[in-house]
Each structure stands twice: as C-alpha cells, then as structure tokens.
Amino acid sequence: MKQxxxxxxxxxxxxxxxxxxxxxxxxxNLNKDKYELTLVGITTDGxxxxxxxxxxxxxxxxxxxxxxxxxxxxxLLKSQxxxxxxxxxxxxxxxxxxxxxxxxxxPYVGCRVLGSSVAMDKIYTKKILDTVGIPQVKSVxxxxxxxxxxxxxxxxxxxxxxxxxxxxxxxxxxxxxKASRSGSSVGCYRCDKQSDLMAKLMxxxxxxxxxxxxxxxxxIELETAVLGNDDVIVSRVGQIMxxxxxYTFESKYEDEESKTCIPALVDEKIQEQIRQYAIKVFKAVDxxxxxxxxxxxxxxxxxxxxNEINTMPGFTKISMYPQLMEDxxxxxxxxxxxxxxxxxxR
Numbered sequence: 001m002k003q004x005x006x007x008x009x010x011x012x013x014x015x016x017x018x019x020x021x022x023x024x025x026x027x028x029n030l031n032k033d034k035y036e037l038t039l040v041g042i043t044t045d046g047x048x049x050x051x052x053x054x055x056x057x058x059x060x061x062x063x064x065x066x067x068x069x070x071x072x073x074x075x076l077l078k079s080q081x082x083x084x085x086x087x088x089x090x091x092x093x094x095x096x097x098x099x100x101x102x103x104x105x106x107p108y109v110g111c112r113v114l115g116s117s118v119a120m121d122k123i124y125t126k127k128i129l130d131t132v133g134i135p136q137v138k139s140v141x142x143x144x145x146x147x148x149x150x151x152x153x154x155x156x157x158x159x160x161x162x163x164x165x166x167x168x169x170x171x172x173x174x175x176x177x178k179a180s181r182s183g184s185s186v187g188c189y190r191c192d193k194q195s196d197l198m199a200k201l202m203x204x205x206x207x208x209x210x211x212x213x214x215x216x217x218x219x220i221e222l223e224t225a226v227l228g229n230d231d232v233i234v235s236r237v238g239q240i241m242x243x244x245x246x247y248t249f250e251s252k253y254e255d256e257e258s259k260t261c262i263p264a265l266v267d268e269k270i271q272e273q274i275r276q277y278a279i280k281v282f283k284a285v286d287x288x289x290x291x292x293x294x295x296x297x298x299x300x301x302x303x304x305x306x307n308e309i310n311t312m313p314g315f316t317k318i319s320m321y322p323q324l325m326e327d328x329x330x331x332x333x334x335x336x337x338x339x340x341x342x343x344x345x346r
Contacts, residue, residue: 002033002034002035002036003034003035003036003081003082003340004035004036004038004079004080004081004082005035005036005037005038005080005081005082005083005084005340006038006040006076006077006080006082006083006084006106007023007026007027007030007037007038007039007040007083007084007086008040008041008042008083008084008085008086008087008092008097009022009023009039009040009041009042009051009058009086009087010023010041010042010043010044010063010087011042011044011087011088011089011090011091011092012042012043012044012045012046012090012091012092013087013088013089013090013091013092013093013182014089014090014182014186014187014207015088015089015092015182015186016044016089017059018088018314018316019086019087019088019089019092020041020058020059020063021058021059021314021316022086022088022314022315022316022319023039023058023086023315024056024057024058024059024316025315025316025317025319025322025332026084026086026315026336027039027053027058029331029332029333029336030333030336031333031336031337034337035340037053038050038076038080039051039053040070040076041058041063041064041067042087042092043064046091047069048069048070048073048076049064049067049068049069049070050067050068050069050070051063051064051067052065052066052067074104077100077101077104077106078104078105078106080106081107082106082107082108082109082340082343082344083101083106083107083108083109083343084108084109084336084339084340084343085097085098085101085108085109085110085312086312086315087312088312088314089120089181089182089186090120090181090182092312093110093116093120093310093311093312094116094117094120094121094181095112095113095114095115095116095117095120098110098111098112098113098116099113107343107344107346108343108346109289109290109339109340109342109343110288110289110290110311110312110339110343111285111286111287111288111289111291111311111312112286112288112346114285114286115285115286115287115288115311116311116312118285118286119285119287119291119308119309119310119311120181120311121180121181121210122178122180122181122210122212122308123141123180123210123212125285125308125309126139126212128284128285129281129284129285129306131284132280132284134277134280134281134284134306135303135304135305135306136305136306137214137215137217137296137305138170138171138214138215139171139212139213139214139215140152140166140167140170140171140212140213141153141154141180141210141211141212142163142167142201142210142211142212142213143159143209143210143211144201144202144205144208144209144210144211145209149161150163150198150201150202150205150211151163152166152167163197163198163201164194164197164198167197167213168194171213171214171215172215173191173192173193173194173197173216174190174191174192174193174216175190175191175213175214175215175216176188176189176190176191176213176214176215176216177189177190177191177197177200177201177204177211177212177213177214178204178211178212178213178214179204179205179207179208179210179211180208180210180211180212181208181210182207182208186207187203187204187206187207187208188204189203189204190216201213217296217298217300217305218298218299218300219296219297219298219299219305220239220240220264220266220296220297220299221239221240221242221294221295221296221307222237222238222239222240222264222266222271222274222294222295222296222297222304223237223238223239223240223292223293223294223295223320223324224236224237224238224274224275224278224292224293224295224324225290225291225292225293225313225320225321225324225325225328226278226279226282226287226290226291226292226293227289227290227325227330227335227338227339227342228289228342229288229289229342229345232279232282232287233328234275234278234279235324235325235327235328236262236263236264236271236324236327236328237262237263237264237266237271237274237275238260238261238262238263238264238320238323238324238327239260239261239262239263239264239265239266240260240320241259241260241261260318260320260323262323262324262327263327266297267302270297270302270304273304274295274304277293277295277304277306278291278293281293281306281309282309285309285311287309287311288342288346289339289342289343290311290312290313290321290339290342291309291310291311291313292309292310292313292320292321292324293306293308293309293310294306294307294308294309294310295307322335
C-alpha cells in the first residue's frame with residue numbers, strides 16, 4: 001500500500017520562492033509509485049492550497065492555477081501518513097510548522113521543534129555551540145526593539161545603546177550583518193565603513209528583530225551534508241566559489257558564474273575536521289533527519305569556523321545538499337526515500 005505523503009512548499013518567509021524551486025526538484029525526483037501524493041502550497045499571507053500536480057515548474061507565477069483552498073488544515077494533516085515540508089526560513093524551518101505536525105501526530109521529515117527553532121536563530125545557535133567548543137568568528141548580537149531603537153545585547157543580556165562604538169571596538173570593519181533568522185543570504189550585507197553601519201543594520205532589521213554582526217575574514221566557504229537520526233552519515237566537503245564578494249541570493253540562484261566543487265580543494269585533514277565538527281553541531285542542536293552544515297576556512301591561518309547549520313537546506317537542482325549526497329552515492333530519489341523512512345522513526 002502506498003504511503004500518504006504530504007508535500008508542502010511556499011510559505012511565509014523571505015525564502016518563499018526558493019521553497020517553490022526546491023519543491024519542483026523534489027517532485028521531479030520523487031518515486032511516485034511509492035507514495036499517494038498530496039501537494040499543498042502556502043502563500044506568503046499564510047493561505048493553504050491544494051496544488052495542481054501536473055505543473056512542471058512551481059517557481060512560475062502560475063503556480064496557483066487550478067488550485068483549490070484547503071478548508072480544514074487540521075483534518076488534512078490527520079489524514080496523512082508522513083509530511084515532507086519543503087519550506088525554508090520562518091514558519092517553515094523554525095519549529096512552528098513542526099509544532100503543528102507534533103500536535104496532529106503526523107511524522108515529518110527534518111529536525112524536531114527544538115532543533116529547528118535553535119538552528120534557525122543564528123544568535124542562539126552560537127550560544128549553544130560555544131558550550132561544545134565549536135570555533136566561530138567574533139560576533140555581536142544587535143536587537144531591534146519594539147520601539148525601533150537598535151541596541152547591542154551583551155553576554156549578560158544587558159542592552160548597550162552606543163551600537164556604532166561597540167561594534168567598531170569589538171568587531172571592526174569590514175564586517176558582515178545578517179538577519180538572524182533568515183536564509184539564502186536574504187538580509188545579509190557587507191559593511192565596509194562605520195558610516196554605513198546603522199543604515200545596513202536597519203535594512204537587516206526589516207527581515208528580523210535579531211541581527212548578527214560578524215567579523216569579516218578572508219575565507220573559503222565550505223559545506224557538508226548530514227543524514228540520519230542517531231547514527232548519522234556525513235558527506236565529503238563541498239566548496240562554494242561565488243562570483244562576487246560573497247555568496248548572495250543572486251550569486252546562489254541567478255549568477256551562472258558561481259560554482260561549487262566536490263570535493264573541496266582543501267587539505268584532507270581539514271575536510272575531516274569539518275566532518276567531525278558537523279556531527280557535533282548536528283547533535284548539539286538535537287538534529288534529526290538532515291542538515292547542511294556550513295563553515296569558513298581562514299585563508300591566512302587555515303583555521304576552521306562554523307558559519308551556520310541549515311535544518312531544511314535547499315533542494316533545487318543546483319543546491320549543495322543533494323549534490324553532496326549524490327557524491328556520497330545516494331541519488332536524489334533515494335535520498336527522498338531515506339528521509340521519509342527517517343521521519344517514520346520519530
């Protein structure tokens with residue numbers, strides 16, 4: 001008997017379009033002989049629709065053609081055997097929809113509520129991983145208060161008003177500014193001089209009230225893929241070769257001159273160190289199912305630093321996670337099957 005599989009895409013985050021791109025690739029590689037598929041799209045304003053499964057590209061503006069609204073979301077979830085939430089960012093990767101699945105007792109692909117929530121917030125990821133000795137670049141937590149004032153939040157959670165002076169002394173310039181709970185490099189900016197700092201912090205604040213300011217290092221960007229629940233496997237290390245100063249949304253999804261390389265063009269000992277760090281990171285955030293763990297390699301010192309962990313990484317045709325698994329010997333179709341099996345072990 002076929003499993004009743006619910007595939008979700010879209011969502012309310014800034015990565016909405018990436019989710020639809022990922023879902024197109026998922027549908028193209030899913031073994032439909034194994035599953036009774038229900039395809040649902042969530043719009044940016046939170047409405048749920050049953051989607052036409054005959055579409056070939058969900059990234060097109062016509063993605064809602066021939067759709068019909070989901071009248072009973074709770075009933076839909078109760079009727080399924082397992083869910084594959086191809087959702088990135090807020091309300092899809094941050095523990096919220098995972099909580100809904102838990103309430104309806106629906107097994108689902110990916111990390112649970114705690115792991116999803118912690119890993120989505122770069123600030124709290126850093127705090128947890130500090131406790132297990134994962135090296136990270138220097139950073140400062142900036143909060144946009146409800147009165148729109150920006151303050152630094154120090155290690156004791158005290159608020160410091162002189163943001164420019166504090167960041168200048170602790171981090172310096174250039175630095176990177178990142179919306180804490182955003183992905184696909186949305187809300188991420190390089191700041192080269194102090195005079196631009198507040199404007200770029202405010203811009204990042206449009207995406208999230210929590211903002212990370214990080215030290216800028218001359219680095220190689222490296223990524224590895226983790227798969228499993230208790231006993232995990234880790235892929236070889238892949239290398240990002242962005243066309244431009246850093247790996248922006250445009251360079252990821254629109255610039256054909258940006259490249260990836262598997263395995264990475266770095267020393268094998270460094271790659272093994274990264275693989276071991278990736279396992280520790282995954283376990284430290286209570287990971288389940290899958291994650292892509294990203295690192296920086298300082299070109300001057302050869303020191304490895306964690307960048308971030310993604311609990312629902314991109315699944316587009318150019319995304320690193322399925323490429324790393326393919327290199328490991330697991331095809332895209334087999335990967336989806338394995339993830340669904342892992343979900344059923346909850």
